[in-house]
Amino acid sequence: GAVVSQHPSWVICKSGTSVKIECRSLDFQATTMFWYRQFPKQSLMLMATSNEGSKATYEQGVEKDKFLINHASLTLSTLTVTSAHPEDSSFYICSARDPGLAGEQYFGPGTRLTVT
Amino acid sequence: QKEVEQDPGPLSVPEGAIVSLNCTYSNSAFQYFMWYRQYSRKGPELLMYTYSSGNKEDGRFTAQVDKSSKYISLFIRDSQPSDSATYLCAPAKAAGNKLTFGGGTRVLVKP
Numbered sequence: 001g002a003v004v005s006q007h008p009s010w011v012i013c014k015s016g017t018s019v020k021i022e023c024r025s026l027d028f029q030a031t032t033m034f035w036y037r038q039f040p041k042q043s044l045m046l047m048a049t050s051n052e053g054s055k056a057t058y059e060q061g062v063e064k065d066k067f068l069i070n071h072a073s074l075t076l077s078t079l080t081v082t083s084a085h086p087e088d089s090s091f092y093i094c095s096a097r098d099p100g101l102a103g104e105q106y107f108g109p110g111t112r113l114t115v116t
Numbered sequence: 117q118k119e120v121e122q123d124p125g126p127l128s129v130p131e132g133a134i135v136s137l138n139c140t141y142s143n144s145a146f147q148y149f150m151w152y153r154q155y156s157r158k159g160p161e162l163l164m165y166t167y168s169s170g171n172k173e174d175g176r177f178t179a180q181v182d183k184s185s186k187y188i189s190l191f192i193r194d195s196q197p198s199d200s201a202t203y204l205c206a207p208a209k210a211a212g213n214k215l216t217f218g219g220g221t222r223v224l225v226k227p
Binding site for chain 2 (some may be wrong): 109
């Protein structure tokens with residue numbers, strides 16, 4: 001299957017600072033990537049859809065000024081959590097859409113963010 | 117009511133048994149049905165997907181979709197301890213569209 005990587009896998013930051021998470025599709029070009037967050041023992045919640053070369057589409061209730069998404073190339077999307085607070089601590093996972101007919105999504109390994 | 121519902125489990129089975137997982141949904145617009153496996157603290161791994169109603173088999177995995185009853189199933193034959201994970205169903209309205217995840221079913225396969 002297709003491979004998607006994320007960096008970093010784990011990050012701790014102080015309250016008020018910003019953190020950038022990278023998502024890369026390693027063996028295919030992804031015009032569309034998705035960003036999710038997952039709290040312990042809960043399912044994935046879609047935050048936004050990222051399209052290469054255009055603005056991201058955010059889900060209802062997600063602050064676009066807080067969660068900045070950039071999809072500058074066909075293999076890289078970034079999520080920046082600005083002015084992070086402890087309640088932003090979560091597991092952030094990206095996925096990349098396969099350009100094939102079914103458009104299935106392949107997920108990265110996730111980034112665990114802890115804000116102190 | 118959530119759009120996609122799954123029994124959270126845990127579903128505990130002995131090694132070698134058949135694991136039967138189910139998922140119901142309410143949106144009749146869903147056309148593509150994905151199954152993902154997620155190990156603790158890892159990203160979901162795509163197991164298989166089906167389009168519309170019918171069956172699909174891939175190795176030890178069989179997926180079934182009954183659109184008339186809005187019911188999705190995943191069967192795992194000859195289960196192994198390494199199959200212990202959370203299984204997520206995730207339908208979509210069209211190819212490449214955003215997925216709507218169920219809450220997941222936790223499976224434990226005991227040696």
